[in-house]
Amino acid sequence: MYILGKSVVFTLYGESHAPYIGGFLEGLPEGTEVNIGQIDEELALRKPSNGIGTPRTEPDEVEFLSGLENGRTTGEKIHFRIRNTNTDSSKYEMFNRTPRPGHADLPAIAKFRNHEIKGGNQFSGRLTASVVAAGSIARQFISEYGITVGAFTKSIGEVADGEDRSITDASNSRKNPTRASTKDLDSMMTKEIIEASEDGDSVGGVIECIATGLPIGFGGTWFESLDAEIAGAVFSIPACKGVEFGKGFRLAGMRGSESNDPFCFDNGIKVRSNNMGGILGGMSNGAPMVFRAAFKPTPSIGKEQDTVDLERMENAKIKIEGRHDPCIVPRAAIVVESITCLVIADQIRRDSLWNLKI
Template identity: 35%
Template sequence: MNGNEFGRLFRVTTHGESHGPAMGVTVSGCPAGIALSEEDVQRELDRRKPGQSMITTSRNEPDAVEIHSGLQDGYTTGTPIGMTIQNKDSRSGKYEPFVTAPRPSHGDFTYSAKFGTRNWGGGGRSSARETVNWVAAGAIAGKILEREGIEVKAHVNQIGEIRAPKVSFEQLLEHTEENPVRCAHPETAEQMRERIEEYQAEGDSIGGSIYFETRGVPRGLGAPRFDSVPARLGRALMAVPAATGFEFGLGRSARERTGSERNEDWTTNDDGDPVPVGNDHGGIQGGITTGQPIYGEVTLHAPTSIPKSQTTVDWETGEQKEIQVIGRHDPVLPPRGVPVVEAMVNLTLVDFLLLSGRLNPDRLDDQPGEYDTAYHPRSPENK
């Protein structure tokens, strides 16, 4: 059974294993008329790619995207956009000890139990390398959101017990990309970095979390109940490898608030529209957006690939053995997870925009039935 598809109108279909020939993603249902280039996608892939700093894996992947279809003269055509990212630096050999001796807390055993087999090089399909496809698709969604005046930004708000203070959306935009931890609070980022290096030195890894926030999401998105915004975000963000928790608004702490504390009176904004006086509701009421910022958190457990000695069982021989997962692994997931979370929020929002009629599924100019040449000038280079 497959699980490689996401979205209802703006759809993503992925393939690829960590050490296979290539990763690939098809974006189906992207409307025509969006300016798009390989550079737009590459920019996001570069944020996710390995080897960015001392606290990420040293696997050397250019993660260069090729777009195979769906464009004409720099604009989307409404037809499916196929993208491929070649795997260049896979070294499967070192995974051979684990073919029948599952690494602790990885997907080795469960994949083999499900399928009777697995692509075992580098974790194969269970590897977080899959998220390169998500970021590529999310970059296209991001182009649409940009055009609609919608912003999505995430940062790392906790590593181990080090938690960043609340930061403003402006701080998110300004500081997140300044440091290798991707924490928008520079002092905390520095503490996090130091702490990560300590774990790394010990041959260990550590958990953490990612906070995300939006601006400009219009009211009226979401389709209760099974396709409410929380339900869809819940699926999108709990699909992120290593996610163990998702919250929005007050999240887990809502359990300790009374109704009178959490409820928000209505007032009017400058347009004379009703608006809630606060945003403890996290931008969503009754499963539908209110127009206030959506915000939430995703918890990611510590990376399971650690050099420390651990014990496994070989299912062919039945023997226990000590192993070390030595390789090129991240000591912490959130820094590279930031673009992944942004991508999944992007994809979710664009799908809702299409489903709620804010965007025309066929074309952004919203003039159905008009044949024109707006996006396909007879450019010399296209002949």
């Protein structure tokens, strides 16, 4: 069981080449408005774009089996599923014998009896479609509290966005296939992806996510810290290898006088800078929550690599053909947003500050 959350509980199920992937979402109050068109728009942002994504395309039509009626939640468990229509497993057979470096093949074969690597199975990025569908419902719930979540691509390979960006920039990035915040950066990032792909290679990058509207004190402490729960959830996205809040690892090299965000009165209590990414003690300090997630280059690449032959128990070479994303980042941006919405929805249903408001 792949379960996220305590009060708003999301259960993910499915495999890349099974008939369906899907999920259950429990714990949202009765009567939350759910716009199916918005779910479809957000699922479209996860689809591969021409030239910079896998040629595997799927219609991603969400079928709701329970929990929604006349565009509103009923308060019962929401069950939805998405059909897998494009499931050619032939190119994956060799990975059962010669596991792909950088992918989950080897540990999965060691752990699960009769594991078959069909399309990456439960380790496939395909399952993130269900995260986006559930996250879109959570996003519509948290918007009732004035909370907005947006992400954009901060870097791909060597191309980095050096500016401080806002939630509006994140929203505008939805127009750009790489999810860069500007058209110019989008062109440069596209070039970076295409160059890697033409070289039989892949490239990684960083996604920045921003959440606005969190009141001072929202969140939890220790294991329920907002940053701890978000980091845990974001790390579960396949290929995520790092999460940092605010200035993150750069804080380690600063002095306190430089890193502390001073408070001031300016139409309410505000912080003058946002080195902490909006979190103190696991709770919001009222500033936008800002974190970045690092995604590694796609493991399946066309270049020849060293691996092992598990039948002959000897060294082997592997050259991967088939349909793979040369860069995961553009498609992962909406997944990062969606999982963040799920964690915030869960914390709203647990947090007494918000319960007072309901």
